[in-house]
Amino acid sequence: MPTLTYGKTDIHYILYREQRSDLKISVTLINGVEVFAPENLDVDKLHDHLKKKAPWILNKINAFKQVKTSIQRKEFVSGEKLPYLGRQYRLKVCREPVSTAAIRFYRGRFIATVPKNWPQEKVDKALEQQLVEWYRHRGTIKLKEKANHFQSLLDVRPKSINIRSQYKRWGSCTPDGDIYINWRLIMAPSNVFEYVIVHELAHLLVRDHSTAFWKIVKSILPDYKKRKEWLRIHGMTLHNIGSDAGGRQI
Secondary structure, three states: OOOEEEEOEEEEEEEEEEOOOEEEEEEEOOOOEEEEOOOOOOOOHHHHHHHHHHHHHHHHHHHOOOOOOOOOOOOOOOOOOOOOOOOOEEEEEEEOOOOEEEEEEEEEEEEEEEEEEOOHHHHHHHHHHHHHHHHHHHHHHHHHHHHHHHHHHHHHHHHHHHHHEOOOOOOEEOOOEEEEEEHHHHOOOEEEEEEEHHHHHHHHOOOOOOHHHHHHHHHOOOOHHHHHHHHHHHHHHHHHEEEOOOOOOO
């Protein structure tokens, strides 16, 4: 990740090269610092501009540090509610004479089996890992289903499209046409999952976030703004599984 040093502070940012005439800087709670720059703008001029905006960028970053995101970590005990496609499903934990932990989704609830003598801390860690793998597996299946549908509507074909671990991004589209979708979206409502897929597929047609880009997204999802707003408001709740306090992922 590119870094700008301002005084004694390092500002890490994500850089997007686009067909645009101006330079845009965005600072958000989820994505951090994002810089959208013209394709032919050299690095020195880019950093000169960023240094001028550095006080504003740092003020935004500090303001977000004051935000209480209220990420309540899940406890893997019977009765806990686990999200899947926007709904909450009860977890039942069964202690059995087994050697390892396992979790499955059956008849509208999550069923887990764990060794009888395991302490709760070990149960939490093992079941969380199992659940993340389950989410990634289900996310891959759902992604293929939905992507095939929207690819036909947009008449595009990505080089590849896969589930990926991304802490600060919901989706991404590389210059080569590879699309990656955050596995956490399998916990969000289905229409939000669809929005991110359409968003990234639309970048195969228009690389930037111009009016033309949003016109394409709207042609497929007329209510895309509501779906996007859900992520803005509720996105952090998708981080209560699979991340520790420092933001690292399982």
